[in-house]
Amino acid sequence: MAQASLKAKHTQSDVTWKTRLQEWWFRNRALIGFAFIFPWFAGFIIFDLLPFVYNLYLSFTDYQIGTRGVPPWIGFENYIEIFTDDKLFGKSMYNTVYYLGFSVPLRLIFAFLIALILNLRVRGMELYRTLFYVPSVVPLVAATVIFAGFLNTRYGFLNQFLVLIGATPVRWLSSPDAIKPSLILLSLWGFGGQMIIFLAGLQSIPDDLYEAAAIDGGTGWHRLIYITVPLMTPTIFFNLLLGLIGGFQIFEQVFILLDTNGGPLQAGLVYMLHVYNKAFRDFEFGYSAALSVILFLIIFVLTLMLVYTSNRWVFYGDAQDDET
């Protein structure tokens, strides 16, 4: 009896304690939420925002290696020089835009098609999905080194294959005309990340839409064009944005494959390589900061344009109807 009473008392005390904790938790839920996101927020401020602001400041200075104290303020001189006197600004921007113009759409299409295939209900699909994703797990440096072997003119797999089928071998990394296509080819290697996002998007499309289309006599093609693609536009938009931002920042692959000069006739001198050379070869950090600010502005404006135009082609379901 005494034991039962004690147990009841304990239980009551537990309940009171739990209730109080829950109440405290509920009252301070906003604070707790902020506490959880604080590490990310602190990291963002320390490692992203502050360097960005400092970089912006440096772009208006003549900051060179060894500058002690406050670097000399030169206003827009770096920017004026970039637009009036820097031949490699135009060249590197052209190379980057060329690369982007082909690699981003090709990678999107490739990742989307593979995701469509991997969305089929086939036995052992989990294994196939893993296999297709594995290349994306390989570090970029390792993947690039592997690709250097693939692209070797004399002994590379690609040219050996071309010779086998009677085609003319391509000088992937030694001909100025083939450099950019080689980089575009390499960019397809890491399609796995986009593929996974597409796959997640595909799996969120309700089956009843396809069933309704089937009842109405829609073919596979109709289902793809009138159901899958429209409902996937938010995912396509997201992947497009990521692809563009990442594409503008292409660096490691080129650095490893072509060295800092960007290969023959600088056909592979991409924008970030130019930024790198100005900073670490010429030690002109202020100028290099200005180059990177310009790249940021280009990406920022492009992103804004994409977001602004997205309501014309991105389908967000019935959200607007619901609001009205």
Next chain:
Amino acid sequence: MKVSRLIGLAIAVMMLLSLGLAPTLAQDCDGEVIELEFMNWWGAAREALMDTLIGHFQEENPCIRIINQVQPWDNRAELLATAAASSNPPGIIMSTRPETYHFAISGLIIPIDSFVEAHGTDLSVFYDGEIGLQYWNGELYGLPMPTAGGLTSLYIYNKDMLRDAGFDPEAPPKTWQELEEMSAAITVADPMGVDVMGTQVIGITGGDAAFVSWLYTNNGRYASDDGRTLLFNSPEGIETLEWMVNFTNNINGGVENVADFFQDTAFAQGDHPWYEDKLAFLRINTSFYGHYNVNDPEGYADTSHWGTMLRPYNGDNPNATHAGTTGYNYSGAWAYTIPAVHPPEKQEAAFKFAEFIGVHPLGGCAFLFAQSRPSPVKACNENPAYYEVNPTWSVVLEGLATDVAVSITPVQGQLAEILANAVEEALFGVKSPADALNDAHEEMQALLDEFWAEFDADNM
């Protein structure tokens, strides 16, 4: 229990061992031990040799502890720039001539003249051309090691391939014309490009350095002695580039064949066409002997199979002769520089180490001998044992004697990029050699004038 005892015992042994190793130094040192981080690029097989050198130094200087920080070659520029510019740079930095100049002009490193005077360091032990490269604006910033010379003046050649092609294996080509003749006879093309190559006269990376090297074998010059006027687009320069383009097109089958032939190969790694008897003449720097010996000791020992020759010169130019260049190559003319931010006692320690590397018999002298490569210190190269470790030593010394110092400035990186593009434009047929060089000259001279104008204004 037994396991924990074993672990305890192991920890105790490790502690005893570590006490026995590190504090050999502390025991012998009367005062405070100065730690000196040594940022360098003596990787691969050289790391152990550098450790030996450091060991000898520490025996003589027990109060200085050198921390050997061998750096990876990749991202070298980033590593060096960020380390040198940081508020806590390494105690001593291995840098190339353009980098040394950059750091000097930025005030990141200190001139060492006062240390040289205080220590009574005899600079006359160095070849003039070697020590001379380490001065900027009249002040000395480092002591050299290895040589800046021997980077462009020497070739190794395959005697068997010469013999098979009907040439005298003991008479390697002396002139451009002989080189052309022999290369043409040796080169074997295949559907993928070139299977066996006589030689190539262009650089695999950076066409400017190859052009400048050949320029001097045609009695041309890159720049005036004061470094203020560029001279490479002289008639000799244009003739040189025309010859390089013609050689590449007619004998190698084009610039792309050359790039493809050497793609993904490295002499130091042992996967170079040289080791497969597919290349007859190879331009080397003196580090190649050590790499050759490591990668193919039997081949290296067999001197009936290979020899060393001097870079051929233009036989049609009566004023031309064998020549090499020092101080032009971006990766050449290494020195050991001392950051300005360190306290005087650390800088003093750094100088002692730099001096040991530079002039001590157990320093750079022994270090380079172990690699069969020459020293910037004249007396070191007179060691008769060199003839045993490098069977072609007499030619190496001859090559060093032909080297000519090239004047450069801290903007050399930018100038070299423009010149490299000009050479490529000529090689790819985008421009004629004359137009490519003249256009590059105009752009480069403007950049150089701008640099000197700023420099003169700052030093008025």
